[in-house]
Amino acid sequence: MDHEAAESETLPEDNDKSSSPTILNKQHSYTSDAASSDLEGSSGLSRDQGEEEDDSYHSASEESDSSEDEVAPRNTVGDVPLEWYKEEEHIGYDISGKKIKKHARKDKIDSFLAGVDDSRNWRKIFDEYNDEEVELTKEETKLIRRLLKGKTPHAEVDPYAPYVDWFDWEDKGHPLSNAPEPKRRFIPSKWEHRKVVQYIRAIRKGWIKFDKPEEEPRYYLLWGDDSTSAESKRQGLKYIPAPKPKLAGHEESYNPPVEYIPTQEEVNSYQLIYEEDRPKFIPRRYESLRSVPAYENALKEGFDRCLDLYLCPRTMKKRINIDPESLKPRLPSRKDLKPYPSICYLEYKGHAGPVKSISVAISGQWLASGSADGTVRLWEVENARCLKVWEIGEPIKCVAWNPLPELPILAVSAGHDVLLLDTELGDEEEQHRVKELLRADSSTMDDSGIVSWIPHEKYAGIWLKHSKVVTTVDWHRKGDYFTTSRSVLLHQLSKKQTHNPFKKLRGLAVSAIFHPTRSIFFISTKNHVRVYDLLKSKLISKLETGLHEVSSIAIHPGGNNLLVGSKDGKICWFDMDLSSRPYKTLKYVILLEHLVDKNVCRTHPKDITNVAFHRSYPLFASSSEDCTAYVFHGMVYSDLNQNPLIVPLEILRGHASSSSGGVLDSKFHPRQPWLFTAGADSVIKLYCH
Template identity: 55%
Template sequence: MGSKRNARAETKLVEQAEASSDSELDAEELYLSSDDDADAAVGPAPEDGSTSDDADDESEEGSEQDSEEEGGSLDDELDRAVVDYIADRGGTDDPAETSGRPPGEPGEAEVAETRPVDPGSDSSEDERPNRNTIGNVPLQWYKDEEHIGYDKEGSKLIKRERRDRLDALLARNDSGKEWRTVYDEYNDEEIVLSKEEMQLIQRIRAGQFPHIEVNPYEPEVDWFTRETEIHPLSSAPEPKRRFIPSKWEEKKVVKLVRALRKGWIKREKKDESEEPPAYLLWQDDGMVAEKTATGLSYIPAPKPKLPTHEESYNPPKEYLPTEEERAAYELQEEEDRPQFLPQAFDSLRKVPMYSNFIQERFERCLDLYLCPRTRRKRFDIDPESLVPKLPKPRDLQPFPSALMLRFRGHKGKVLSISVDPTGQWLASGSSDGSLKLWEVRTARCMHTWALGGPVHCTAWCPNNALRILAAVVDKKVVLLPSGTGTEEVEAAAVQALKLTPAASEGDSKLAHWQARDDGQGVDIVHQHLVKSVTWHGRGDYFASVAPTGNTQAVLVHQLSKQATQNPFRKNRGRVVRVAFHPAKPFFFVATQNHVRIYNLAKQALAKKLIAGGGITSLAVHPTGDHVIVGSEDKRLAWYDLDLSAKPYKALRYHTYALRSVAYHRSYPLFASSSDDGSVHVFHGMVYQDLLTNPLIVPVKILRGHERVDHEGVLDCAFHPTQPWIFTAGADGDVCLFCN
């Protein structure tokens, strides 16, 4: 008996599932095709999810009574059979599963429940308010909560229990209202659509008016001419005034005739053909086109200048000329004199006639009709946009800003200074013929050499293993052991300065190497006065400059071989300074007007930099790609060797000629010293990106020297490791500025 019931239940369930899966009818079609009994009562769905159809309830109760009479346990067996069948089929016949939504939830094509609306208003605000009052917020916020929001009283709206797939399947197949039930996710309730609402949806989908009482094709009714009148509105006869002339018009005509006779009204004359007037034959010869951009060929004359304070009849006293200025005015030529001298009068009636009035008006007339006029376009440019935006100096620290120490001991002008590679010792040469060695941190003079002449230049050997000091005195380049290193370093320096027989016995036409009289160091005697000396980065080669030497102006010396050579047969211009490239075999030669860069490996000219004139100093950037040049015309020029042969930046901040320029070895700093007694420190950042131009910002002006005989700061040098700078002045002092 149980097997038969299971088979019967399974057969019934299969038929329902196939009917539900094969049916493609919409909700409204299924509803419209149902019986009148099923559509009789439509209302909101009960909260427990069951339908409210009385007929269905009666049929279900009747079936339950029948089943109880048959066996009393038919429902239990039927439920078990349905569960077994669903488990065997894997739930594939569940429409909720095939549609991809959770069981018990409505489909995509859902229609909101219509609520009672005020017939006197077409606003949606009259609809029944929502049960949920959370507002227009995402419902995902309440996904993991047990409630979906709050009602008007602030109470939580607890989520309904969702039906499982089996209950959803049975409710969909057994109930006729499930197909017209939609789920309101916002209020968490199910709404059953009525028959009128289903018809409304069907008409909208068919492209018709939603309401059936609206007829868009009503017959046209002519409200005004649909009925023909038989009698006229007024059958009065025409008045007499319609057939006689108007007396008022007669008065107007008489008035116009009288005005024409007396000439009060003039008739328009016809245009008579007249000969064209005379015109200037060469009026527009200077114009490119017949009309200018404004549409007119006439250019107004420039207005005369307005009078100033000095043209007043009683100007301030500072505008009145002195006796010396009057005498200078009388000595000038008439063409160079000012037009008048300011005078003071007590009152305006005492002012005499201006003697040059007629002459000035005559010259003004000459300018008006003889001088050509042109229009100049004026560009409205914001002045602030022309000023480059530079960082503030306080953001570019560290840089030297305060005077820390003052080295005193020279009796004459300090012409040159040099710092050893360790930064512990400082050498200074003076015009009194002394070369002093100072300790940087204590400003103590450790040793003094009397060289017998002005020391124009000093330079430390970059090789720390030698500690050799070079100085320029008259026609000699003196190499001295500094005595600042260990015993091994001092022994190496003495051995390097020990003359070889070939060097001492040789008779070179360029320079002669000889030992000093005191036995310490070597003298390299030139044929001309030497002004400067510079070392190569490795410390073996050094070059000397003798500006008056013509073909022997630049000589290169080698310390290891104690030999001298002339790299140039001819020098084009007076050589002022030379410098070695820090990494490449390039040699910089600065004349008064140009800076030539020679490739020593190829023995050819690599580049020629154009300067303004009067070059006095030269410095090469540690990367070797940039050069700064100081000149007598008060300019500091920065050259980018990869950019152009002309200066990248020309800085003119000094008031007198520049004497020295220097780069810092490790910090982005460079400086220039001048005869005005000041040292200007700049921030010069060089980027590795070749597309980014160097950043040059003036950061500090240092003043610590007094001008003597129109000379100020003669030399400057940076500390090799610290942001410090040493300056040598004509007052005989050496100053140390620190950050």
């Protein structure tokens, strides 16, 4: 208040001596207050100040009044809204009809500077209607100030002049009513008394207090000694402290090392990344500390942290440092499990198309292979010599040797046909028996009429004409029966007969095989493997593979374990004594780098094409479309309590990739731990230990 008092002292002087700059400044502060229409604030000025002003103003105001009215407005547009001229270059027309051009507007800095330079600047007012600056005279400012205070504009006008009664009437000297004063004007009010009693009671009882309550100190020593352990226990549930925010790394520095700043291209490429994965913070460098701006997300990040603190569910999670080595299963070392095929020893070249199927004769001396170029070739295993070529004309699907050594017959499936070829191996007696066996009548039709047994025109052998496509052929262990699938048929060689016992098979059969020792028969459809007893002709069990699409099955020579390969890169090992579900599922793992590095780009790189067991060694193998063959150790113990041991041994690479698949077939040598693989690159390879 003391400033204001000082103010009121200086103001009267203001009139006499025209303006020392400090006083003007102070006036400025008042008018600016008033201009912001803060009427209360300005009326807070002491009243006597206003009085003094009044006195000093009598003389000056008359002149200003007259002079202002005389000036006619420069602009003649009349009382129209100024926004009509908003877009125009002129503001209106002067009295002679010429356009009045708009002046350039001052910006804030200019007006501020003008205010600093010129002490009288505060009096200047911009007249929008005439587009010019008008400087108020001292008298005009006084006028405005009076108006703002709610007084009459001119000091000489007295609003409270004594009332003059201009008219005369009869009872002029009397009051309006002549009634006597009522009694209640002279006795104390009952209501007021009641109210006072109320207040007294309220004050006595402490309902109304006049003195402000004492302020207690806001802070005090909250934690005394921490030694009292009983009290320093937290109530309620276990407290889970919120994880601390991540500390800043080098990249958040205001001046990070060059390598942390992404290039423009990298920054642009961030736009392509999915929004949630996009880096939120892009490092950049500022030349000096003073050029670092305020961080625009400061409040937002603080808010996000708050949200995390009170909205995010918290759980205690144990984080353990796992050694990746410890995750790998403990398996016996591969050296102990030797011998197994590991090195490519021989290559059998000659086919012109992908080799679809191979088969090794039971003697281990001969290898037959069927290819998509329509030929079947007979190879000598030891020196890779091609002994014979049969040209069938249609792409070969499957070849299979008769398991009896004395009957060197080859079953070949091609298109809708199965051929039983006489390989003309073995001594004369054997040859004779084979010829005898393969002699067929011109056309012995089967009862069912599905298959016709016809002697082949070109080569010595029988031609079995099927009505449907044949994909796989499998011989019974005694060499008399063999089975073909898609539509599962049983053929008897000695009687030249065909049976169709599985007429109502659910699903499409993928392959069918005989049990190695007993009269049990396995048919695999896309999802299941069904096991039939042939003698009793009934279903024994149904194995649920859980696979997408079964591509091949193989049975352990012991007869109790079955291997199923699938087109989604999985191999299932069934222990049929154990359950109808897989004992173990192995999955092909393709390293991502492999795909990138070696340009193996195919739609299904992991399809397993074939699985095979070794007849005597505890080995099994799988071939897949990613040009690899895997060799596993698969030991089955005679002790029924011991589970089979499966150890992956080797990945055999070497086949070149081609468009029609990688490795199409793999078979073991009957006696040696050798593996033959047939590739889509028309090469057969022999891997030895």
